[in-house]
Amino acid sequence: MSKLWGGRFTKKTDQLVEEYTASILFDKELAEEDIQGSLAHVKMLGKCGILPAADVEKIQDGLHKVMQMIRRGEVEFSVSDEDIHMNIEKTLIEEIGPVGGKLHTGRSRNDQVATDMHLYLRKRVVEFVGMLVKVQETLIGQAKANLDTIVPGYTHLQRAQPILFAHHMMAYVSMFERDIERLRDSYKRINALPLGAGALAGTTFPIDRHFVAEQLGFERVYENSLDAVSDRDFIVEFLSNASLIMAHLSRLCEELVLWSSTEFQFVELDDAFCTGSSIMPQKKNPDVAELVRGKTGRVYGNLVGMLTVLKALPLAYNKDMQEDKEGMFDTVRTLQGALQLFAPMIATMKVNRDRMRQAVNQDFSNATDIADYLVGKGLPFRQAHEVIGKTVLYCIQNKKYLLDLTLQEFLQFSELFDDNIYDVLQPENVVNARNVYGGTATPQVSAAIGRAEETVRSN
C-alpha cells in the first residue's frame, strides 16, 4: 500500500528523508494510547451520526484486533509509514479493508499525537506518585528505627549541630512530598483533551469533543484549537518535576556515597545494591547511588532540550515538536529506574549508630548550646559567642573537647558557668533542647513522623 498522504505527490520520498522524518522507532511506545484515543474518537463519530453504526463496529473490532496483534508482536512497524499513528491506521485498513480509512474522519495527527501524549503522561504521573510514596515510606521506616540515633548535622559540610538521624531522613520525606504535590498539580493540566482541534482550526464535522473527553476520563477539553495542537507545556512541566525529583535523589545519593566511605562509615549499603572492582578486591562501590546522581544530568538535559525546541516555535504544529518524545521517554525510564531501586536500597541500608555517636562525641557541635546557656544567664548573645569562640580555641590548642574541660577551666572564660554546664553539653540534651515545631528534639521528630505517616497514607 502506498503512503496515506500520497495523493499530492508524484515522486517517491527519498529514503534518507523517510528515515530522518520517521518517529516510529520511538513513538511505537504510544501504541496503547493511540488505540485508546481512536476507540473513543470512533465511538463519538457513531454517536454524532458522522459514521453509520456498522462502520463504527467494524473499526472498533479492527482496533481491538490490531491492539492484540501489537501486543503479540505480530505487527511489523515500518519506517515508510512514519509514525505510530499511520502504522496503526495502515494495519487497520489491511485488517478490515477500506472502511478503516473512515477512522481519521474529523481528526488530524496533530490533535491525535497530542492526545496520545496526554494519555501517556497521565498514567506515568499516577505511577510516579505511587513510587515516591514507597520511597517516603522507607525513609519513614528508617526514621522510626533511628529516633534515638544522634548524628552530626552539617552546614558547609562542617559539623554544625547534632541532630537525630530520623530528622535527617524526614527532611527527604518533606522534599518528596513537594514533588508529589507538584506532580498532582501538573495532572490538572495533563488531564485536558486536545482531540477535536483537527490540524489546527477545528473540524467541519459536527463532532462532540466533550463526549470524547468523558470517554477518555479527561476533565476538560482544550479551549483553543491552535493551543491544543501546539501546547507542550505539560511535557515541560513533567520534565521539570522529574528534574527536581532527580535533584532530591541526587542529594541523598551524594550523602549515601559520603556516609558509606571509610572516612564516615555512618551507613553501610546492602551488598545487593553495591558492586565490586575488577582489580581491587577490597572495594564495595555505591554504584547505584553514584549512577542516580549521574543520571540526574540527562534528565536536566532533556528538560533544557524540550524548552529549547519550543523556543520561538510559531503556531500551530511544527515537525520540530516530534522531538518532544525521546527526551520524555528517556526521562520516564530514568526516573522509573531510580525510584524502583531507591526504596529497597534505603530499606536495607544499615545505620551505624555507634560510629555516628562517636563522631558527635568528638566535635564542637554543642558549642552553640553553651553560648545559649550564657545568654540564659543574662549575657548578650554576641558576647556569649565571643566567649565560646575563645573557649573552643583553647580546647583545640589543648586537644580537648568541651565536655573534657574542668569547671575551673570554664570559669577562666566566664564566671557565669556552673556545674550544670555538663548536662547542657550532653548530645541528647543538645538535640532535645531544639524543641520547636519542625526542630530536631525527639518529641518534635516523633510528631513530624506521625504527621508524615498521615499524609503519606492519604497520598
Ligand code: ARG
Ligand atoms: N509523528 C508526529 C509527531 O510526533 C505526529 C504528528 C505529525 N503531524 C504532521 N502534520 N506531520 O509530532
